[in-house]
Amino acid sequence: MALxxxxxxxxxxxxxxxxxxxxxxxxxxxxxxxxxxxLTRASLAEIRKGIDSLRNDIANASGAPIVRGRMRRGVMVGR
Known part of the structure; x- marks a missing residue:
């Protein structure tokens, strides 16, 4: 996405x-x-989704890598 x-x-x-x-x-x-x-002001979950989305858009536009989730590593152990 070129912005x-x-x-x-x-x-x-x-x-x-x-x-x-x-x-x-x-x-x-x-x-x-x-x-x-x-009276409830706003949905914190929706605000946080917006924050995450905008951070990803900004990172993508500026060429920074987008990291999603966790990196997991498994080690096979013989018996």
């Missing part, structure tokens, strides 16, 4: 907004009103 520098900067600005949103949700995810109603 221009302006598009990469837009992705970085969106990432910064997502990080701010994550911090706001972590500070105060929900609020319970005196009458028993509860």
């Amino acid at each position: 221009t520098q302006a598009e990469i900067e837009q992705l970085q600005a969106r990432l910064a907004a997502y990080l701010e949103a994550e911090a706001a949700v972590l500070r105060n995810q929900s609020y319970k009103m005196p009458d028993g109603r509860e």
Whole structure:
């Protein structure tokens, strides 16, 4: 995916907004009103998916390798 520098900067600005949103949700995810109603600000899981997606897009656009999952290594042991 070949992106221009302006598009990469837009992705970085969106990432910064997502990080701010994550911090706001972590500070105060929900609020319970005196009458028993509860207000939930945003889905932390959805915010984190957006952060991961944007980080991957930025890394891909700047040529950095994308690492997914864990590297696992098995060792065969004879009996």
